[in-house]
């Protein structure tokens with residue numbers, strides 16, 4: 192998958208003297224979920240300290256910056272946003288001051304009624320600091336008449352509709368919550384007396400914390416000191432976990448929605464090999480996100496797995512784009528083909544998805560130039576035909592290759608021998624059972640309707 196941007200990574204820690212330091216380390220593990228900016232807010236005796244910056248985690252947190260973030264509670268966020276719209280003012284955690292106390296909020300997801308709520312709040316005189324949909328949550332908390340922090344959070348979340356995994360703190364308590372459908376992941380870990388909330392369990396592994404469990408859809412978890420308790424959902428609705436977390440977004444070494452990602456991805460590859468076998472000499476992955484699926488395909492098809500493409504890991508997402516004259520070099524900056532592996536071989540290329548198809552077209556050209564005699568493309572997800580309104584930055588529908596082309600047209604455009612996608616039925620069979628999934632980008636069945644073209648455009652372009 193190229194050109195479909197990740198969402199955001201959130202983390203919160205309470206109950207340790209080095210909360211901000213641990214949050215910064217956890218953010219390294221969640222770097223894949225957002226690479227355009229990062230922020231941490233810490234609390235010490237109710238006083239709030241914040242540090243945010245554009246760039247990778249390694250660029251944002253210097254030793255000096257971390258030294259200023261003392262306290263026993265910290266909330267962190269890695270942001271992805273569309274290039275150009277990521278300004279320093281839109282970095283999270285969001286901070287607000289109300290009734291003598293400060294609030295910090297980190298959000299992963301998209302609120303589909305944020306525009307409506309924002310318009311209504313602005314009509315009542317509210318002044319917004321950012322253009323982020325998440326800010327409506329803190330505005331509604333400020334208006335709540337509830338006394339306890341967690342009750343104000345719950346009341347505010349009761350008014351928003353959409354996808355959210357949020358972490359909030361007022362300096363006394365750390366609160367984590369997921370929307371009733373549970374689109375985005377959020378898990379709980381423990382390190383000594385401290386508790387951690389994080390988008391994925393790979394963040395817990397890095398700091399040596401134990402994975403306890405997922406925050407359930409609609410659940411609100413409250414941590415105070417070394418105590419943790421749960422406020423169950425007011426009403427249960429059918430869960431809609433984002434199935435793309437298993438296909439692409441999450442790291443393969445994570446546990447997401449209660450299941451390890453790598454075995455799921457391998458099953459997708461195995462199922463793909465059963466559904467769409469290929470007559471070929473070797474199987475290669477488009478690294479790194481397709482590695483597990485390609486291994487599954489190779490294992491089931493009994494075709495050897497080889498490393499035929501090398502990815503340059505030192506190219507950041509915001510690398511300087513070549514001039515139009517050198518545009519064709521853009522893919523070469525990131526990938527190179529291994530000629531000795533590919534020369535004269537019939538190759539199965541496994542990728543997790545195709546969005547616009549422009550990168551894949553260049554990769555195929557690269558593989559053929561390196562000597563591949565045939566390229567059989569296998570995609571470990573169904574064709575993406577609809578945009579996501581629940582927290583993923585997708586192109587508009589007419590930019591999605593599979594929304595505007597038949598499979599045969601895609602084959603001709605990519606100049607491959609054949610191209611086959613995993614069917615929606617096989618995807619749902621290979622994914623962990625009993626969870627309930629969102630598959631809207633494949634079938635257009637949006638569980639939360641999105642009204643109005645303007646709102647759709649904002650949701651497509653401004654995930655957090």
Ligand code: SF4
Nearest residue numbers: 433434579629631632
């Ligand atoms: S539309 Fe696709 S990417 Fe968006 S939440 Fe649903 S499954 Fe995930």
